[in-house]
Amino acid sequence: MQLHSFLAQxxxxxxxxxxxxxxxxxxxxxPEHKELRKILISLxxxxxxxxxxxxxxxxxxxxHHPVFFGGVKRISPDDPATAAPWLLIRHGIGLFAAHxxxxxxxxxxxxxLAAALELQDTTPLPPENMGRIGRIAxxxxxxxxxxxxxxxxxxxxxxxxxxxxxxxxxxxxxxxGDAVADASAAGADVLITGEMKHHxxxxxxxxxxxxxxxxxxxxxxxxxxxxxxxxQGLSNDVEYRVARFEIPCLRGL
Numbered sequence: 085m086q087l088h089s090f091l092a093q094x095x096x097x098x099x100x101x102x103x104x105x106x107x108x109x110x111x112x113x114x115p116e117h118k119e120l121r122k123i124l125i126s127l128x129x130x131x132x133x134x135x136x137x138x139x140x141x142x143x144x145x146x147x148h149h150p151v152f153f154g155g156v157k158r159i160s161p162d163d164p165a166t167a168a169p170w171l172l173i174r175h176g177i178g179l180f181a182a183h184x185x186x187x188x189x190x191x192x193x194x195x196x197l198a199a200a201l202e203l204q205d206t207t208p209l210p211p212e213n214m215g216r217i218g219r220i221a222x223x224x225x226x227x228x229x230x231x232x233x234x235x236x237x238x239x240x241x242x243x244x245x246x247x248x249x250x251x252x253x254x255x256x257x258x259x260x261g262d263a264v265a266d267a268s269a270a271g272a273d274v275l276i277t278g279e280m281k282h283h284x285x286x287x288x289x290x291x292x293x294x295x296x297x298x299x300x301x302x303x304x305x306x307x308x309x310x311x312x313x314x315x316q317g318l319s320n321d322v323e324y325r326v327a328r329f330e331i332p333c334l335r336g337l
Contacts, residue, residue, distance in 0.1 A: 085322045087111075087118045087178070090144070093318055094182060097311070098192060103185040104212075108150040113169060115143050116176025125312050126327035127304055129179055133327045134171040140325065142177055146311075148193070148304060150181035186307065188214045191314065193257045196306040200235055201276070203253055209270055215256030215263055217270050222251040225274065225294050232276060238302035239335070243285040244294025250274050257303035261285075261295070268293040278303040301332035 091111060103109050124142040126133040128149050137145045151169055159166040159173065172179055186192040188208075194216045198206045203218030220228070226246040233240050253274055254267035260277035261284045267275040268291040275293060278300035288295045312324045 085120050085319050087115065087120060087144075090120055090123070090180075090319075090322075093315065094146075094180065097314065098182040098186040098189040100185055102188040103183065106153075107184045108153050109181050109183045109185050111178065111180050112150060112152055113172055113177070113179035115178030117143055120144055120322055122323045122325070123315070124325055124327055125308055125315075126330045127301060127308070128330065128333075129168045129172070129181075130330065131168045131171065132329050132331055134168040134177075136327055136329045137177050138171065138175045142325075144178040144180060145172060147179065147181050148183060148186060148307065150183050151179070184214065186311075187257065188212070191310065193304050193307040194255055196310050197255045197257045197276075197303055200306045201232060201253065201255065202235075203255070209254055209256065209263065209266060211266065215254055215260060215267070217252065217254045217267070217272055219252055220250065222249050224248065225250050228253075228274070229296055232296055232298060236298050236302045236306070238298040241280070241297040242294070243280075243288055244274065248273065248294055250294070255303075257306075258300050260303075261297070264288045264291065264293060264295065276303070299332070299334065301334070 120143045122142045123144045124137045125146045129147050159170050161167050161170045198216040206216045206218035209215035209217045225244050225248040228250045250273045252272045254272035255276045256263045259279040261280035264284050276296045280297040308326045316324050
């Protein structure tokens with residue numbers, strides 16, 4: 085598949101205009117070859133995923149999280165911020181990122197997270213429509229959290245009364261703790277996200293909404309396999325693979 089065809093496919097899957105203003109999605113490193121035969125998919129452009137792309141012979145690394153958010157003045161193998169991109173450039177491998185646009189897109193991160201948690205009748209979470217809100221059969225927070233832990237294989241931190249009855253669930257993968265007020269306004273009993281700051285957990289208590297912090301990696305990795313399958317269905321002449329050696333930045337014991 086030609087690079088321009090891949091870019092067109094990704095624009096359909098995760099339109100760039102869905103991205104938030106701060107974001108840096110799109111083609112961040114152009115590949116040496118415009119004909120793409122192998123594409124590795126991961127959450128991050130890390131030294132581990134860059135090396136896996138090299139070892140596998142990938143033409144492109146497709147990630148959720150971008151690099152180069154700020155003004156990059158030098159690319160060095162000795163700089164932690166640029167060591168992985170340096171490896172890709174040295175081996176002629178491209179880098180494409182779909183970030184907040186993939187969070188918000190239909191079939192993207194938050195739809196996949198809602199599906200993994202078996203939410204029903206999901207709709208976008210206003211006002212930014214990044215997250216999703218849906219329903220479950222009513223159950224106590226403690227039982228619901230146990231199910232979340234099992235489904236996401238995550239270590240949880242929870243704020244809220246164990247016996248609080250949960251039926252409306254909001255999800256926002258990654259660093260979505262600041263959606264507490266929006267989730268409460270939408271009628272959610274609980275917000276599930278990847279990261280939750282202390283003052284936002286306190287705010288949730290004042291609003292009467294429970295929160296479950298399930299890990300940035302754990303709440304976003306759910307999109308990787310569905311994204312690969314979608315792309316593979318569109319392009320039979322490209323081999324896709326989800327990274328096998330990606331290491332979460334933070335993980336439980």
